[in-house]
Amino acid sequence: MRDRLLKGIMEKIPYTKLNGHPEKRLPGNINVSFHFIEGESLLLLLDHYGICASTGSACSSGSLDPSHVLMAIGLPHEIAHGSLRLSLGDLNKEEDVDYVLDVLPQIVQRLRDMSPLYESFIKEGGK
Amino acid sequence: MYSDKVMDHFMNPRNVGEIENADGIGEVGNAKCGDIMKIYLKVEDNRIVDVKFKTFGCGSAIASSSMATELIKGKTLEEAWELTNVAVAEALDGLPPAKMHCSVLAEQAIHRAINDYRIKQGLEPWEDRFSGDDDHHHHE
Numbered sequence: 001m002r003d004r005l006l007k008g009i010m011e012k013i014p015y016t017k018l019n020g021h022p023e024k025r026l027p028g029n030i031n032v033s034f035h036f037i038e039g040e041s042l043l044l045l046l047d048h049y050g051i052c053a054s055t056g057s058a059c060s061s062g063s064l065d066p067s068h069v070l071m072a073i074g075l076p077h078e079i080a081h082g083s084l085r086l087s088l089g090d091l092n093k094e095e096d097v098d099y100v101l102d103v104l105p106q107i108v109q110r111l112r113d114m115s116p117l118y119e120s121f122i123k124e125g126g127k
Numbered sequence: 128m129y130s131d132k133v134m135d136h137f138m139n140p141r142n143v144g145e146i147e148n149a150d151g152i153g154e155v156g157n158a159k160c161g162d163i164m165k166i167y168l169k170v171e172d173n174r175i176v177d178v179k180f181k182t183f184g185c186g187s188a189i190a191s192s193s194m195a196t197e198l199i200k201g202k203t204l205e206e207a208w209e210l211t212n213v214a215v216a217e218a219l220d221g222l223p224p225a226k227m228h229c230s231v232l233a234e235q236a237i238h239r240a241i242n243d244y245r246i247k248q249g250l251e252p253w254e255d256r257f258s259g260d261d262d263h264h265h266h267e
Contacts, residue, residue, distance in 0.1 A: 038161055078183075114183075115183040116154065117158065117163065
């Protein structure tokens with residue numbers, strides 16, 4: 001189920017980076033970074049659509065810094081700020097994966113459409 | 128954590144976008160801190176007839192941009208210059224203390240856009256309380 005979710009995210013959302021090893025990771029864990037957007041706004045929108053997730057920026061814990069682990073594995077700030085952690089448990093169903101794969105790409109695009117980083121990226125020809 | 132007004136301006140942000148051939152553009156913040164705000168102004172007869180923004184940042188950064196653009200639309204440049212970050216935060220029914228810097232960014236972005244306009248018009252840029260504090264904002 002995790003693999004289907006991860007594959008779907010990577011296929012449906014361009015400019016996404018998988019953080020960590022593709023296979024050598026906890027079974028229910030996904031950690032990805034979406035370029036050009038910031039994690040807290042992503043979480044707020046996911047929460048609005050009933051999807052519980054976590055981010056490296058840990059805004060609500062009082063720290064505004066991106067994940068020190070993602071920084072330590074060499075991610076630049078702007079990529080670490082756009083990280084998202086999704087954890088699947090034994091209560092999750094295949095429908096949940098379908099739902100996330102339906103909603104998440106729309107949310108990411110909505111934030112990218114608002115992002116000056118994405119705007120510059122597109123203007124520079126998407127390089 | 129956020130007021131209803133912050134959530135409203137985050138979920139339904141006003142004035143998102145860019146203005147082709149804008150008369151003034153102001154961009155502040157940096158990706159390291161996690162917020163970048165860019166404001167576009169269309170000015171006619173010293174009045175802001177249109178304003179748009181693009182923001183990379185948290186919910187309160189997006190809400191602050193949205194509210195700030197609403198507050199300066201239709202105003203003269205002098206009136207828009209007087210908009211303070213506190214006024215933006217108050218209009219949003221408050222921001223969490225750790226997020227006040229988002230409202231500061233909105234004030235700075237507007238100032239930078241106005242000065243960009245003034246420079247393009249051959250006028251002296253105005254000085255504000257952030258002068259010499261380039262792109263810097265504090266994380267208390």
